[in-house]
Amino acid sequence: MVDGDDATAAGATEQVRADTTAGTGRRRVTRGLLSCVAALALAPVVAASRPVPPAAGGDSFDETYRGRRIQGVRLREAGRSTSEDDWRITVDGRPLHLMRRADGTWLSMVDHYTSYRTPLEAARAAVDELGPGQRLRELAPGPLDGALPDGVTDLLDRMGVHMDMGAGTAPGTGMGGRHGVRA
Amino acid sequence: MAYVRKNVSALTATERKRFVNALLEVKRRGEYDEFVRTHIAYYAADGETHLRTAHMAPSFLPWHRRFLLELEDSLRRVDSSVTVPYWDWTRDRTTTSAPWTKDLLGGNGRRSDQQVMDGPFAYSAGHWTIREGVTDGRYLTRDLGRAASPIQLPTKDDVSWALDDPVYDVPPWDSTVTKGFRNKLEGWGTGSGSASWHNHNRVHRWVGGTMLGAASVNDPVFWLHHAYLDMQWERWQRAHGSHRYLPAEPPGMGDAQHGRVVARHEKLPPWTETPDQLDDVSGIYRYA
Numbered sequence: 001m002v003d004g005d006d007a008t009a010a011g012a013t014e015q016v017r018a019d020t021t022a023g024t025g026r027r028r029v030t031r032g033l034l035s036c037v038a039a040l041a042l043a044p045v046v047a048a049s050r051p052v053p054p055a056a057g058g059d060s061f062d063e064t065y066r067g068r069r070i071q072g073v074r075l076r077e078a079g080r081s082t083s084e085d086d087w088r089i090t091v092d093g094r095p096l097h098l099m100r101r102a103d104g105t106w107l108s109m110v111d112h113y114t115s116y117r118t119p120l121e122a123a124r125a126a127v128d129e130l131g132p133g134q135r136l137r138e139l140a141p142g143p144l145d146g147a148l149p150d151g152v153t154d155l156l157d158r159m160g161v162h163m164d165m166g167a168g169t170a171p172g173t174g175m176g177g178r179h180g181v182r183a
Numbered sequence: 184m185a186y187v188r189k190n191v192s193a194l195t196a197t198e199r200k201r202f203v204n205a206l207l208e209v210k211r212r213g214e215y216d217e218f219v220r221t222h223i224a225y226y227a228a229d230g231e232t233h234l235r236t237a238h239m240a241p242s243f244l245p246w247h248r249r250f251l252l253e254l255e256d257s258l259r260r261v262d263s264s265v266t267v268p269y270w271d272w273t274r275d276r277t278t279t280s281a282p283w284t285k286d287l288l289g290g291n292g293r294r295s296d297q298q299v300m301d302g303p304f305a306y307s308a309g310h311w312t313i314r315e316g317v318t319d320g321r322y323l324t325r326d327l328g329r330a331a332s333p334i335q336l337p338t339k340d341d342v343s344w345a346l347d348d349p350v351y352d353v354p355p356w357d358s359t360v361t362k363g364f365r366n367k368l369e370g371w372g373t374g375s376g377s378a379s380w381h382n383h384n385r386v387h388r389w390v391g392g393t394m395l396g397a398a399s400v401n402d403p404v405f406w407l408h409h410a411y412l413d414m415q416w417e418r419w420q421r422a423h424g425s426h427r428y429l430p431a432e433p434p435g436m437g438d439a440q441h442g443r444v445v446a447r448h449e450k451l452p453p454w455t456e457t458p459d460q461l462d463d464v465s466g467i468y469r470y471a
Contacts, residue, residue, distance in 0.1 A: 099226075099227075099228035099230065099231065100228055100230025100231055101228055101229055101230045101239070101358055101359075101371075102229040102230050102239075102355070102357045102358060102359050103230075103358070103359050103373075104230065105230075107228065109317045109396060109397040110317055110318070110395070110396050110397075111395055111396065112226065112387070112395065112396050112397045112399065113370075113380070113383075113384040113387040113388055113395060114379075114380065114384070114388060116375070117375065128331075129391075129392075129395055129396075130318060131296040131297045131298075131318075131320065131324060131392075132295065132296050133296060133320075134296070134318040134319065134320040135318060135319050136317065136318055136319070137316060137317060137318055137319045138319075
C-alpha cells in the first residue's frame with residue numbers, strides 16, 4: 001500500500017525528476033523540428049470539470065508488487081486543481097505513462113482499454129499484464145500531448161500533412177481524394 | 184469500381200497467403216511501424232483537455248475508417264488484389280477459429296510469456312519484430328480469452344444493443360456517455376471489471392497481450408477487428424437512414440468540450456477529410 005516513508009518518497013521523486021528532464025529534452029528537440037508542437041502544447045483550452053478522483057491514495061507510493069517495484073508521485077502544477085494533478089509512475093525504474101478519463105479514473109500505456117480508480121491500481125494492472133522478463137521501454141513512443149514521438153513526423157511528411165491538431169483548421173493537403181472519398 | 188472486404192473465415196488459401204504476404208512486405212518497408220506510432224500518438228483520453236480524435240470521441244469511427252484505408256492503401260501498393268478482411272467475433276469465438284490459424288495470424292501466445300509461437304507473425308519466423316512497443320519485448324504477445332480470469336467475446340446481442348440506438352453520439356461526446364451508437368460500440372462502460380467492457384474495448388481485452396496496450400496496432404488482428412467495427416457503422420447507417428454523425432456543429436465557447444471533439448464538417452487530424460466526407464465510402468469498398 002501507500003508508503004509514507006520520507007526517504008523512499010524522496011528517492012521516488014528524484015527518479016521522477018530525472019525522467020521528467022529527459023522528457024523535456026526530447027520535447028525541446030521535437031519542437032525545433034515542428035513549430036506547431038508549441039501550438040499543441042498550448043492547445044488545452046477549457047479545463048474540464050471533472051469529479052474529484054475516488055481514493056487518490058496520497059501523494060506518492062512505493063511498493064513491490066509481484067516482484068516489480070512500483071513507484072509513483074503526484075506532480076502538482078501551479079494554477080491547476082488537485083483533480084488535474086499529473087502522476088509520474090515508474091515500474092522497475094522505467095516510466096509508465098498514465099492517462100486520465102473524464103470520470104476521474106486512470107489507464108496506462110500497457111492496459112489501454114480499461115481504466116482504474118487510482119494511479120496505483122492502474123500501475124498494478126500494468127504489472128499484471130507485463131509478461132515475465134519484459135520491461136517497459138525506456139523511451140517508449142508516447143501520445144501527442146505536447147510532444148511528437150519520433151517517426152510520426154516521418155509519417156505525416158509522407159502523407160503531406162502539415163501538423164496542426166486544431167480541429168477544423170488544418171491547412172494540410174493530406175491524402176484527401178486519393179481514395180475517392182466524396183467531398 | 185468498389186473493392187470488397189471479406190469475412191476472414193471465407194478467404195481462400197490464396198487470398199490468405201496474399202494478405203499475409205502484403206502485411207509482411209509493408210512491415211519490411213518500414214511503413215507498418217509508422218501506423219503503430221500514429222495510433223499511439225493520437226490516443227488522447229477525455230480526462231485531458233487536448234483534442235480527441237481516435238478514442239473516447241465521436242470521431243472514433245471515422246478516424247479508424249480513415250486509418251484502415253491508409254493501411255489498405257499500403258497493402259494494395261504491394262498487391263492490388265488485397266483488401267482488409269474482417270473478423271466477425273460474434274461468430275468466430277474460439278481461440279482456434281479464424282483468424283487464429285497458422286496460415287493467417289497464428290494462434291495464442293504460450294503460457295509462460297504470452298509469446299505467439301506459430302504463424303507468419305511469430306518472432307521466430309523472422310518477419311515480425313516489434314520495434315514500436317510499450318515494453319522492450321520484441322515479440323508479439325497474446326492471451327486469448329484471458330487465461331488468468333477468463334472473459335467471453337461480445338455477442339450478437341451486444342452488437343445489437345449498439346446498433347439499435349438511433350442516435351450516433353450524445354454530449355458530452357466522451358467515454359462517460361451511456362447513450363448513443365458510438366460509445367456503445369467503442370465500449371467504455373461505467374463501474375469497474377468485466378461488466379464495464381463492451382464491444383470494441385472488450386475484444387482488445389479478450390485478445391490481450393500486445394492488443395491490450397497503446398501499441399495494439401502491432402497485432403495485425405487490430406485491422407480485422409476494426410474492419411468489423413467499420414462494417415457495423417455501415418449497418419447502423421443503413422438501419423437509421425435519417426441519422427448522421429454528431430455533433431453536427433462544434434461545441435460552443437462555453438461548452439467544456441469546445442475544441443476537444445471534431446464536428447461533422449471539421450477536419451479530422453492527421454487527415455484533411457471531415458467526418459462528413461468519410462460518411463459514405465460505398466465508392467471505395469463494400470463488405471461481403
